[in-house]
Amino acid sequence: MVATIKELSEKQDLLSPGHRLCAGCGASIVVRMVLKSSKKPVVVASATGCLEVSTTIYPFTAWRTPFIHSAFENASATISGVIAAYDAMKKKGKIKEDINFVCFGGDGSTFDIGLQSLSGAFERGTNFVYVCYDNEAYMNTGIQRSGATPMGAWTTTSEVGKAQAGKRVHRKNMTEIMAAHGGYAAQASPSHWRDLVMKAEKAFEYDGPAFLNVLAPCPRGWRIPTDQTVEFARQAVESKYWPLYEVMEGEHKITYKPKKEIAVAEWLSPQGRFKHLLKDANQPVMTEIQTQIDKEWNRLIKMSGETT
Amino acid sequence: MSTVKAITGDAAVAEAMRSIEPDVVGVYPITPQTIIVEAYAEYVARGEVQTEFIPAESEHSAISICVGAAAAGARTMTCTSSQGLALMWEVLPIASGMRLPIVMFDVNRAISAPINIHCDHSDTMGARDTGWIQIYSENAQEAYDNFIQAVRIAEHPDVQLPTMVMMDGFVISHAIQRVEVLDDAVVKKFVGERKADYPLLDMDNPVTWGSFDGLGGWFMEFKKDQMQAIENAKRVSLEVAKDYAKISGREYGLFESYKMDDAEYAVIVINSTAGTAKTVVDTLRDRGVKAGLIKIRMYRPFPASEIVEALKNCKAVAVMDRVPGYVDIGGPLFEDVQVACYQEGVNVPLVNYIYGLGGRDILTSHIESVYSDLEKIAKTGKVATPVTYLGIKE
Numbered sequence: 001m002v003a004t005i006k007e008l009s010e011k012q013d014l015l016s017p018g019h020r021l022c023a024g025c026g027a028s029i030v031v032r033m034v035l036k037s038s039k040k041p042v043v044v045a046s047a048t049g050c051l052e053v054s055t056t057i058y059p060f061t062a063w064r065t066p067f068i069h070s071a072f073e074n075a076s077a078t079i080s081g082v083i084a085a086y087d088a089m090k091k092k093g094k095i096k097e098d099i100n101f102v103c104f105g106g107d108g109s110t111f112d113i114g115l116q117s118l119s120g121a122f123e124r125g126t127n128f129v130y131v132c133y134d135n136e137a138y139m140n141t142g143i144q145r146s147g148a149t150p151m152g153a154w155t156t157t158s159e160v161g162k163a164q165a166g167k168r169v170h171r172k173n174m175t176e177i178m179a180a181h182g183g184y185a186a187q188a189s190p191s192h193w194r195d196l197v198m199k200a201e202k203a204f205e206y207d208g209p210a211f212l213n214v215l216a217p218c219p220r221g222w223r224i225p226t227d228q229t230v231e232f233a234r235q236a237v238e239s240k241y242w243p244l245y246e247v248m249e250g251e252h253k254i255t256y257k258p259k260k261e262i263a264v265a266e267w268l269s270p271q272g273r274f275k276h277l278l279k280d281a282n283q284p285v286m287t288e289i290q291t292q293i294d295k296e297w298n299r300l301i302k303m304s305g306e307t308t
Numbered sequence: 309m310s311t312v313k314a315i316t317g318d319a320a321v322a323e324a325m326r327s328i329e330p331d332v333v334g335v336y337p338i339t340p341q342t343i344i345v346e347a348y349a350e351y352v353a354r355g356e357v358q359t360e361f362i363p364a365e366s367e368h369s370a371i372s373i374c375v376g377a378a379a380a381g382a383r384t385m386t387c388t389s390s391q392g393l394a395l396m397w398e399v400l401p402i403a404s405g406m407r408l409p410i411v412m413f414d415v416n417r418a419i420s421a422p423i424n425i426h427c428d429h430s431d432t433m434g435a436r437d438t439g440w441i442q443i444y445s446e447n448a449q450e451a452y453d454n455f456i457q458a459v460r461i462a463e464h465p466d467v468q469l470p471t472m473v474m475m476d477g478f479v480i481s482h483a484i485q486r487v488e489v490l491d492d493a494v495v496k497k498f499v500g501e502r503k504a505d506y507p508l509l510d511m512d513n514p515v516t517w518g519s520f521d522g523l524g525g526w527f528m529e530f531k532k533d534q535m536q537a538i539e540n541a542k543r544v545s546l547e548v549a550k551d552y553a554k555i556s557g558r559e560y561g562l563f564e565s566y567k568m569d570d571a572e573y574a575v576i577v578i579n580s581t582a583g584t585a586k587t588v589v590d591t592l593r594d595r596g597v598k599a600g601l602i603k604i605r606m607y608r609p610f611p612a613s614e615i616v617e618a619l620k621n622c623k624a625v626a627v628m629d630r631v632p633g634y635v636d637i638g639g640p641l642f643e644d645v646q647v648a649c650y651q652e653g654v655n656v657p658l659v660n661y662i663y664g665l666g667g668r669d670i671l672t673s674h675i676e677s678v679y680s681d682l683e684k685i686a687k688t689g690k691v692a693t694p695v696t697y698l699g700i701k702e
Binding site for chain 1: 331332334358359360362363364365366368369370372373374375376377378379380381382384398399402406508509510511514515516517518519520521522525526
């Protein structure tokens, strides 16, 4: 039974206010929702990134629960070590309580530099939840393209000019890559909080590795107003740019179906990072993005055994 | 209390690890270290140890697993060689900066390219300034003894630093030697249980590990504390050596002085070449040449003043580096000895030999030629060639 919003609001935030993430940052919303979904005490690991540098400025910390960071690409290995220590000490009777383990990484540390470490931890059956707060670029270093950056997006390393209209290639399908490891994998959005909490609870309760890919709009990098974070996350879902679905040990299930057809252009157009796509010359890119979205949605419909 | 066994260097290290029985071992296979991992995997499969054994997907993850486990409060170990240590490099200063007493065994092997699986010291010499304690071993017995002592040194409250122990690849790791192996119970009593400060898994007292520290922070103070801690390792290692002598009958210093009391010509070496050099010293002594030898055991921290004290009365000293320095002023050990002599105001003629790269054989005739060079240098008072490649093909 998914927690009610009243129950969630009564739980203490383990990521406390006073951290130095930007106004309107999607990552902090995602982290707080996920942590509230844990019914046991939780130990947090984080990759290097916005979340880590903004919440642990020595001698302060925003974390009300044990937290560890060691480097950019090794968060999954680091938490593997923590869990191994937990298992060893539990065997010896030095630790009694049941603990949940969660790892947060941005899309750079998940899709790109940390993919090997993440895949290794999943293959070993490590019992933890990995949450990617996907803001679709290297935001901490100043908006560079990652394997999660969508086609057509402007970043400081996928520039816009006469020769190209932002990123030339599509993002990789990270949720499917993690689903292929055989555990629990899901895609979620902070705009659909009930769906996100349901998936986070499921991930924590799953006996084995679980992966959550959560869209986390970045006002700074997306060039959107800071009070529109959740709204842009919602439009991503409604336009089917960001389908909400889950894969439990190979079984696909779409968890939310948008009621009406919305073209992806409606979602892209107000974002500064896509503004060049409004030019006629870049119409083929816009069309290609829409084609890819339709293809992915149809694939998910088929995978989940549905008809429409 | 102990058993004499005929085993390889790798097997000796595996024996030590089994007796220590760390909480967590994170590893990845690489020649010539792999035998240690394989042996430990067998202990795990047979239920002889309760260790959480994690065969990682890379050395980078293996050492990262150790970081997580050590921060959580567990006694943690890993083993590697060569490219494996190179891949770990990013995490090495993280382990020392977070003051995690991880203990690693590195079986020395050359760094690519050309790819080469044989011994030289370019792997660990490349990691000499990562804040890890470095202890080198001449043979399988020393590898065994050093590895056990490393646990106590690393975890000592005045140190709290990761420690790597080395031996030469193949010539020691794969050669069967006589090793006195202590009983498991004796080793377990010697190493005791790890008492971690601020373990991550203390849920009642949550702590943040691996903080961000920028301008206006405490970075320099952390580093200064680390410097003090690694210096403390000299004193602590000698205290631990005394305790270890009580259970083993073998006591180790920061380095070994072989026939140095009245030596006029000294050679300084690291690892297995010391064995070859000792036979040369004996031969030369029979001929009336006052030859001596210093074998480095603890290289980080560097026992600078102690080494200068040992060689200050020599007429000429040769420093042998098993690593290409890529600078014409010589290899890393040579640089350290030179600086140490300069700081102490000792002006002994010093000469450097680069040898044994990629497993190139080092023969007694090579070392004899070094001593004969030293005699010439002593006569003329001049070092004509400061850096020589020994045993190179013409």
